[in-house]
Amino acid sequence: MIEIDGSFGEGGGQILRSSLxxxxxxxxxxQIHNIRAKRSQPGLRSQHLAAVKAIAKITQAELHGxxxxxxxxxxxxxxxxxxxxxxxxxxxGALSLVLQTVFLPLSFTxxxxxxxxxxxxxxxxxxxxxxxxELWLPVxxxxxxxxxxxxxxxxxxxxxxGRAAVKVLPTHQLNPFYCKERGDLLRIRGLSGVAxxxxxxxKRQKHQALKRLxxxxxxxxIKTLQMPAAxxxxxxxxxxxxxxxxxACFTALGAPGKPAEQVADxxxxxxxxxxxxxxxxxxHLADQLLLPLSIxxxxxxxxxxxxxxxxxxxxxxxxLFLPVKIKITGELGQPGMxxxxxxxxxxxx
Numbered sequence: 001m002i003e004i005d006g007s008f009g010e011g012g013g014q015i016l017r018s019s020l021x022x023x024x025x026x027x028x029x030x031q032i033h034n035i036r037a038k039r040s041q042p043g044l045r046s047q048h049l050a051a052v053k054a055i056a057k058i059t060q061a062e063l064h065g066x067x068x069x070x071x072x073x074x075x076x077x078x079x080x081x082x083x084x085x086x087x088x089x090x091x092x093g094a095l096s097l098v099l100q101t102v103f104l105p106l107s108f109t110x111x112x113x114x115x116x117x118x119x120x121x122x123x124x125x126x127x128x129x130x131x132x133x134e135l136w137l138p139v140x141x142x143x144x145x146x147x148x149x150x151x152x153x154x155x156x157x158x159x160x161x162g163r164a165a166v167k168v169l170p171t172h173q174l175n176p177f178y179c180k181e182r183g184d185l186l187r188i189r190g191l192s193g194v195a196x197x198x199x200x201x202x203k204r205q206k207h208q209a210l211k212r213l214x215x216x217x218x219x220x221x222i223k224t225l226q227m228p229a230a231x232x233x234x235x236x237x238x239x240x241x242x243x244x245x246x247x248a249c250f251t252a253l254g255a256p257g258k259p260a261e262q263v264a265d266x267x268x269x270x271x272x273x274x275x276x277x278x279x280x281x282x283x284h285l286a287d288q289l290l291l292p293l294s295i296x297x298x299x300x301x302x303x304x305x306x307x308x309x310x311x312x313x314x315x316x317x318x319x320l321f322l323p324v325k326i327k328i329t330g331e332l333g334q335p336g337m338x339x340x341x342x343x344x345x346x347x348x349x
Contacts, residue, residue: 009313011038024105047093082109089119092160094126121162156233176298183243190222195229208264248282279305297344
């Protein structure tokens with residue numbers, strides 16, 4: 001059994017999710033304590049509990065401590081089984097984080113899986129659905145993972161109520177990731193979406209972003225869209241595309257009383273800060289890449305625009321489970337290089 005101190009580093013939910021995924025993939029019993037010890041509400045919240053129960057379900061695990069507020073969980077996984085699953089978060093907890101917890105274990109089963117997830121799709125402090133569909137999913141496909149995502153209904157904070165359908169297929173060949181030189185900026189593409197609000201708000205977000213982006217990239221285009229949802233909400237997403245490899249996407253969410261122009265400015269500010277560096281990968285994707293690259297044989301290398309505490313914490317957790325070498329060069333909060341010498345896990349027949 002591997003024991004994990006959930007208070008290490010940034011002491012958030014990432015330690016829990018990475019530990020759950022690896023315990024399922026490696027079929028290793030897990031005991032994690034001090035869960036989210038450094039958060040204002042320590043212990044499991046609804047979205048973390050959903051991830052714990054989801055992993056337990058797909059691995060037919062013995063499970064202890066699975067309740068809201070618990071700071072100690074024991075998981076003894078058995079055999080991960082593909083199939084049809086429904087995972088529900090009764091709040092606006094991020095369904096994207098539950099999906100990212102289960103997708104790796106399900107990718108190493110012998111049959112495909114069909115998932116229905118409900119909860120928050122566009123909520124703070126997590127990757128929104130369109131970040132997954134526009135950036136994370138294509139990069140996972142580049143690595144060799146096979147998955148389809150469909151947004152059936154958006155879920156904004158606070159009611160949630162979003163719904164996504166996901167198909168995960170067994171993976172048969174995985175590839176290391178090498179992304180150190182991005183070349184020239186070619187174009188910027190974006191989405192400006194609203195739910196149960198006037199499309200004029202989406203257009204205001206779009207026009208404000210384009211007004212500022214034109215100075216750095218004449219080929220900038222943003223689509224507007226209306227989404228079905230349980231409540232009102234808005235978002236904007238901006239994706240940079242370069243001559244060579246580069247993977248970066250930045251988002252911002254609306255809120256009551258928050259002008260559309262401010263939503264656009266938040267995403268543009270992040271994009272411009274990224275463009276000031278020579279990095280290929282945004283800070284959020286850098287963190288999300290560590291786990292899959294650790295179980296892909298061979299050396300992966302990429303540059304990121306910011307070394308985050310999330311990234312450093314994730315590297316610590318992965319090296320407790322695997323004989324993987326992870327080298328992160330750079331200062332906290334500054335651009336840096338990530339090198340991963342992965343160790344392959346058996347692939348499905």
